[in-house]
Amino acid sequence: MPRVRFHPDEVSVEVERGVTLHAAAKAAGVELASICGGDGICGRCRVIVKNGNIEAAPTTLLTREEIQKGYVLACQTKVLGDVEVEVPPETRAEEGQILIDIDAQRFRALYQEEKVSFRHEPLVQKLYLELPPPTLHDNLADHQRLYREIRRHRDYPIMQTGLKILRAQPKLLRQNDWKITATLGLRGGVVEVLQLEGGDTSTRAYGIAVDVGTSTVVAHLVDLNTGRTIDAEAMYNSQRAYGEEVTRRIIYAERGGLEQLQKTIVNDINNLITALVERNKIALHDCLAIVCAGNTTMMHLLLGLDPSSIRRDPYVSCSTAPPPVRAAEVGIHINPRGLLYCVPAIGGWVGGDVTAGILATGLYESDKTVMLIDVGTNGEIVIGRREDGFAWMVTCSASAGPAFEGSGVKCGMKASRGAIERVQISPDGNVLYKTVGNVRPKGICGSGLIDLVAGLLEAGFIDRSGRLIPEASPRIRERDGLLEFVVVPAQRSATEKDIVITQADIENLVRAKAAIYAGTLILIKSLNLDVTDIDRVFLAGGFGNYLDREKAIMIGLIPDLPLEKIRFVGNTSIIGAKMALLSQEAWRKCEEIAQSATYYDLISFPHYYEEFLAAKFLPHTELERFPSVQKRLAKDLSPSPSPEVGGEPLPFREGVGVRSSPKDR
Incomplete structure (x- = not known):
């Protein structure tokens, strides 16, 4: 061979x-x-x-x-x-920064403000029991005796037990002097006795919360008794080898690759779990439950469900609310009888990660009109509030594409070591930049691309349609019949090649931001609201966490609202999954959110395409929608382009605005 x-x-x-x-x-x-x-x-x-x-x-x-x-x-x-x-x-598919969010300060503040709290009652829990031995006067059968004792401690009207547990029960009870620990798991409206152990093992109860993202997978190891996050681990989703976008993976699955995709994501999750338990000296046997949140396609691939109908009209999935199953049945390595829960989805293109985000932010309980935007490939948007005791929520998926993650851009890359993540264009036309890891630049990641386009617009190097203006700067040149702007010359880059943004790159970014803004506007108008009626905007997801709010407004990605109304809330998917793991009440709230939220298919709106075209300008065809940008563009900056095409690192103070890659840790 x-x-x-x-x-x-x-x-x-x-x-x-x-x-x-x-x-x-x-x-x-x-x-x-x-x-x-x-x-x-x-x-x-x-x-x-x-x-x-x-x-x-x-x-x-x-x-x-x-x-x-x-x-x-x-x-x-x-x-x-x-x-x-x-x-x-x-x-090289280099690893980069993944937002893990173990116990983020922003969420502690958010819980206090929005009163997001649930009763601590994990989906799976251990209960130590001391059963009274049977007598002639109390001759209840072993199985019913166990149920009776459980109900003395918990109000569980319907319980079930598997045959394997039933067979082992008589000997186990008598060998341990009727002192045992029962592991109980919620399955729909039924509580199942998952296992029985001799003696008191109730202190050894752990769970796993997982954000199964299209690009990344994040896992938290949680103490089910205290609710404390013990540790966290993250990695890039190995399914990327079969396509960055979910539609590519659906196509791969249709071509006979479903089993391979399922094995790949299960292997990733198992690797994360293994790293967590080994580092913290915890037995897999004591990991009793795992809660996964992700978009609808990722949950289908995790469970090995055929996702093909999700991408075809009328875009119906196999299931938006899969029932709890044995984790071992899927191939996940925790306790052999441990349960896997998938956070229910709202629709085919608005998944359980959004449901978890709504739960985590308390959007469904707010008396203010709140917008949640996950700025990423799928561009999920939610608007909601509670009025007169009733919570309403509308959602959509804007399908922005992978440009915000650096994909589909000539010199784009993920936010890994060497990625330009911050850009400023000075009044003299020079480019200042900041890289992940403070090393020589290799390319530009999503946050840097948004900074760059905003800077080009404000400097007058592109017009409001996004077209480069050749006479505006010596950095603008033509290569292979296409205009491009030199951000970093070859002699200053790690690749020894010019790092540029091309006219086509700018058009890709403008289309992506237009999709998200048009989606927000459609939702706002469908509710007979105005942009000014939005009281708060939550920016979620790993990418959203690193956005410069002013730059995002400058290009028309998000509405022009006062900056104090716009908050970064990080990885709400993992936070929501963890809340559901630790509280049956929170899990039921997830089910309620998924059932009550209204999903809008943007294509079905007759004016969506008009809104999309109008948003394909910087920041928008109607400049008056962005008064702060209108004011900034009205200034005469009178740039004096530098004769030398160079680039300098931004003078950030150490630890301010700096992202580290895993290799730096």
């Missing part, structure tokens, strides 16, 4: 003839960037073939100069013989 060697990793792998370089890299453990799932349309998996026998499909995503240097797209190149491949730095 042909052997493929990857540099600079210096690893080799034998593969079948005809296998793609992308598949060979995966087999060798070399992670390549991939957005399109191997369809050859993103251009991110470019590698350099040093020598060997290959068959590369023609592509327009590589320049003539790159092809002459040996560049190919790994997913479109077949191995015909032994090959040596170099993986350039920009092609």
Whole structure:
């Protein structure tokens, strides 16, 4: 079989003839960037073939100069013989910053203000019992005796027990002098006796809360008795190899890849759990429950459910509220009889992560009109409040695409080490920037892209339609028939290539922000409200946490509201999942939220496309909607472009505005 060697990793792998370089890299453990799932349309998996026998499909995503240097797209190149491949730095799927949110200060303040509190009663809990031994006068059967004792401590009208537990019960009770610990789990309206242990083991009760994101997976290890978060762990979702967006993964599943996708995410979750329990010296046997929150597609893939109908009209899923199941049945490694709960979804495109976010922020209890925006690929938006004792909520998914995560942008990247995350354009036209990890820049992540577009607009280097103005700056040039702005010249970048933003990149970002703003406006108008009627905006998600609010307003991503009304609330998905894990009342509230929230399909609104087109200007066709931006653009900045195309790091104080990558920890 042909052997493929990857540099600079210096690893080799034998593969079948005809296998793609992308598949060979995966087999060798070399992670390549991939957005399109191997369809050859993103251009991110470019590698350099040093020598060997290959068959590369023609592509327009590589320049003539790159092809002459040996560049190919790994997913479109077949191995015909032994090959040596170099993986350039920009092609690596590097790990980055993941928002873990163990016990964020912002949520402690939020709980106090919004009174988000629930009775502590975990979905699965241990109960130590000392049963009175049977006598001639109290000759109740063992099973009924157990139920009677449980009901003395808990008001559980309906209980059930499996045959395995029933068989073990007589000997266990008598060997332990009728002193046992029962593990009880909520399954719908029934409480199940999951296991019986001799003696008092009630102090050893743990649970796992997981945010199963499209890009990242975050897990918290929780003490079920105290509610304390013991530890947290995170990683990038390994399903990225099959496509960055959920639609790509649905297509992969349709082509026979459902089982592989399911195994991949289960393996990620198991790796996180293993890291948590080993680090804290906890037995897997004592992990009794796991609550997962994620979008509807991710929950389908986790459970191995066919997601294909989610992307087809009328966009109906297999289930928005899967019942609790044995975690072992899915392949998750906790107690063999432990339960897996998936937070119920609102619709096919507004998932349990949003339900968890609504729970965490207390939006359903607020007497103010609150908007929750998860600024990401799916762009979920919620507006709600409580009036006259009734909570109403409307939701939608704006389908912004992956541009805000640095995907689909020429020099875009995730917020990993070397990503430009902050940008300012000075009055003299010079570019100041800040990178993750304070190292030489490799590319630009989402927050940096928003800063950059806002800066270009305010400096007068682009017009309100997003078009670059060549005469405005010597940094604007034409390459391959397309205008681009040089952010960092090659001699100052880690890749030794110019870091640029192209006209096409700007258009992608404008489309993405237009989708989200149009979605917010449709929801607002559907309620006969005005933007000024919004009392508070919560920005959720890992990306939303690093947004500059003023810059987001400047480009028209979020409504022009006073900054004090706009709050970052972090990873509300994991916070909500943890609240549900620790409280049956909170779990029932999740079910209530999912059932009562109204899901709007934006495409069904006759004026959505008009709103989308109007929002494809910076900040909007109707500038008066953004008075603060109108005021800033009215200033005569009179930029004096620097003759030298350079770039300097931003002078941030240490620890201020700085994100660290996992490698820095």
